[in-house]
Amino acid sequence: MKGLILFSIVVACGFVENVVSYNNQFPYRTIINFGDSLSDTGNSATNEPFKADSPYGSTYFKHPAGRMSNGRLIIDFIVKAYGLPYLPAYLNLTKGQHVKQGVNFAYSGATALDKSFFDKRGLNVPAAAYALNTQLDWFHKIKPSLCTGKEDCANFFKNSLVLVGEIGGNDINAIIPHKNVTEIREFVPDIIKAITNMTSTLISEGVVELAIPGNFPIGCNTYVLNTVNSDKKEDYDEFGCLRNYNAAIKYYNDQLKTAIDELRHKNPHVNIIYFNYYSAARRLFEKPEQYGFKGKPDTFKACCGKGGRYNLNEVCGFGDSVICDAPVKHINWDGFHFTEAGYRSVAQGLLEGPYATPPLKTPPFKIPKE
DSSP: OHHHHHHHHHHHHSSOOSOOOTTSOOSOSEEEEEOSTTTOSSSGGGTSOOOTTOSTTTTTTSSOOSOSSSSOOHHHHHHHHTTOOOOOBGGGOOTTOOOTTEEEOOOTTOOSSOHHHHHTTTOOOGGGGGSHHHHHHHHHHHHHHHOOSHHHHHHHHTTEEEEEOSOSHHHHHHHGGGSOGGGGGGGHHHHHHHHHHHHHHHHHTTOOEEEEEOOOOGGGOHHHHHHHOOOOGGGBOTTSOBHHHHHHHHHHHHHHHHHHHHHHHHOTTSEEEEEOHHHHHHHHHHSGGGGTOOOTTSTTOOSEEESTTTTOSEETTSTTOEEOSOGGGOSBSSSSSBOHHHHHHHHHHHHSSSSEESOOOOOSSOOOOO
16 A cells, blocks of 8 residues: 555655565666667766866756766656656766666767777777777676676566667768768668667567657757858758758668668567657748747857857857757757757657657657646
């Protein structure tokens, strides 16, 4: 009876903030994440810590929390919707820390491809040292704390969700300055192969439920818009996004979906979910007011920054940059990353539909509006 009363109280609150017992029969008992700054909850901050007065994390956490936003990320909303605690960053773990409910290996700036790939092409991408293979090494080191033996691991992973990305966006960003945007297609197979190899390895380790996100529409990204700064009307679509850049990402996502279909065919016992980040994010720029955001001319302006067409003459956290009056009304936070409100909208599209294929297991908790 006490357990029933406690569960009723938690559901009434709508969104659990405390650690839910590992024994509770929720859809997922564990969530494990790999990726880059879109889901890093503190790994990169161990090497480049935020300043105490940094504006990052200011809206929700009230202090820097290792996240490249003013608050929570997509992964934060997902784990809370399933009654799990925020994922601890792997590099922040202390000896003996409980990780049965999840751990995060994502590292800001990380790539799908190894650093050697970029080095051979004369590209300096320092964060590529934390590419998928590095994150996989971290996973292997901590796996004995998750499960031991084939049977134990089979029981553990049947109640686990593993997210492989988003990853690959930084690979594309590193290549674009040195290639015509249409030429990045020649590198797409390498990026996709790194992701599928990672996924296959995880499956061989016993993982049976994975989510693989596609990439965001970078043609709508504030930093990209500010950098390109084209004065040609034909370069933009009717919503103000750069056509060619979005076309390149659509091509990438189509290739990724084809690779996922092949993985499904080879592993019929595994549930592989595609997260359509592109459409989940694109809709916010197409109809910003419908989702509570500012429309033109402010749709693409960064909340944190100062000056210029996109509020990026001063970079967030440097110089005399400032935070906008209402972050909840902005999609973009610092030019590169979304605000908490932007990430919340994307997470809702994944958890409540229709941007996860096949759909995720029904979460017991709703994402809060604020």
